[in-house]
Amino acid sequence: MAIALPILFPFLLILILVVVKSNRASQLIAVSGSAALVLIAIYLFFEVKSHGILTLDMGGWPSPMAITLVVDYLSVLMLIVSAIIVFVISIYAIYFLPGQHKSTKFYVFFFALAMGVNGAFITGDVFNLYVWFEVILISSFVLIIMGNSKEQLEGGIKYMALNLIGSLLFLAGLGLLYGKTGTLNMAHLAQILRAEEQSVLINSSTALFFIAFGIKAAVFPLFFWLPASYHTPNITISALFAGLLTKVGVYALIRFFTLFFVQDQTFWLNMLLVVAGFTMVAGGMAASAHYDVRRILSYHIISQIGYMIMGLAIFTPLAIAGAIFFMMHNMIAKTNTFLIAGIIHKIKGTFYLKDIGGLLNQSPFLAVLFIIPAFALVGVPPLSGFFAKFILVKAGIESKDYIIVAVAVFTAMLTLYSMIKIWNEAFLKEDPNDNQSQSKVVKLGFMHFLPSVILGLVSIFLGLFAATVFDFTTQAANQLIDPEAYINSVLNYTMP
């Protein structure tokens, strides 16, 4: 029963938060509730570690008929990372979300989003995944336009437009898949599709899912909704989206293309490889052309998605382990950079790099906090990003995909360039309006920095204990490459 807790517990919190009127009380419930989510995720991790893959058939039906919840290593690692992000952002929102009356409303949709993300990570049913995607979509629609400003409404429309079309393609793909196989249970699908060779029939579904998840994950030709909308909402919400949303798309791609879309695999993996390369370069190039911190970071999300897709496309156990490691590292470090962008905004009143400067002298502590995720993203040892990129590059060389390795290394330079730009402009450069604004420098308390400190510590932890974490991601990758265990533990008693 504990498996359903990552879904049921946020739902319970939503029910409580709907009736709570007091601002303070809702903040207290949100922070303690999301701390409990972290504990639930860690508990599930130890359960998976000792018992292997956990499954739960909802509604008491036997397995391929029921909606199955499945927790394997990949799911549980994603659950832990997303719970940490939800936890730090629930603290961050107290200090950075403007308006006294908004906290209660914000937390309701905040936990709806968390519920959708957790549901997507642990479901073992394709249609159920569609439902969780819709839960994520509708709560993110509400969050993105929360301030009701002109810009936010415009960004909201663009975000909504492409994502609605994405979910229509998802639904069409799953309808066709059901027509061909007669099941939507992922393990059952894997059993059927791995036994038969009817690639022509399955390819139509694969293409529809590829585009649908490609839109969610913001890969190369389909990413335009992301930079058009991520910089418009309050920075708290941008940080939440940056950490969670696109990664759910990547998770779904990894799950589907390892588990059951194995027909015509060479074609699809090459396709993913090409898309990965273009995603990295396009995102990195666009990031280096901008001067608004949020826009730099938004484009940068796209470039990092490319690395995860690259790991999936190389498709060796090492590469997939690297992709999962990269995803964990990136969710933490990326959210952290957005949090720091919010702190810069709080101190300076703008996100535009040309108007700010001198932060190194004014707040050396903030400089240290920025250095950690920035170096982690660039890949400086001993931080988490170094090991993630190292594993991916090593896997690429081992499987002789030299072009993508060259692209990955080149993109690391672009990342370095855009991080150095933020560092030079915001921290090193002298404050352009030094004379007037020196007096009204905002002093922030430690609580403002706490979320970023937590994420920074997690980044350092992921780097220092990289061998241990990599061990777990390797086990996750082995479970994905050889899904026999997954199929058996879902269908164990019911199928011949």
Next chain:
Amino acid sequence: MEILLVILVGVLYTAGVYMVLRRSILKFIIGIIFMSNATNLLVFLASGIVAGKPAFVDETVQNASKIADPLPQALVLTAVVIGFGLVVFALALKLKFFETTGTDDLDQLKKTDN
């Protein structure tokens, strides 16, 4: 019956894509409605339709393969409800946007790009 529905799905997708590509936000939403209905019909069709048979079995039914499959009906019902909710939200967003900016022209939405 199937062939008629297949043609209908095609027509709805065509109309939907045409409307989505137009400049007005309202027409875009209408296009989404067309495409969402076409998708629902597609899901329903792809799993095979059975005419005049119930979706539920009792003890008297000997051969389960001759009755209608209840799962696609349940899927489509869920998808219809979700699609309806999303369209209502889209319309509310469009109204709010129109109240704030006074425009319904997608070509005016250039402030958040680059």
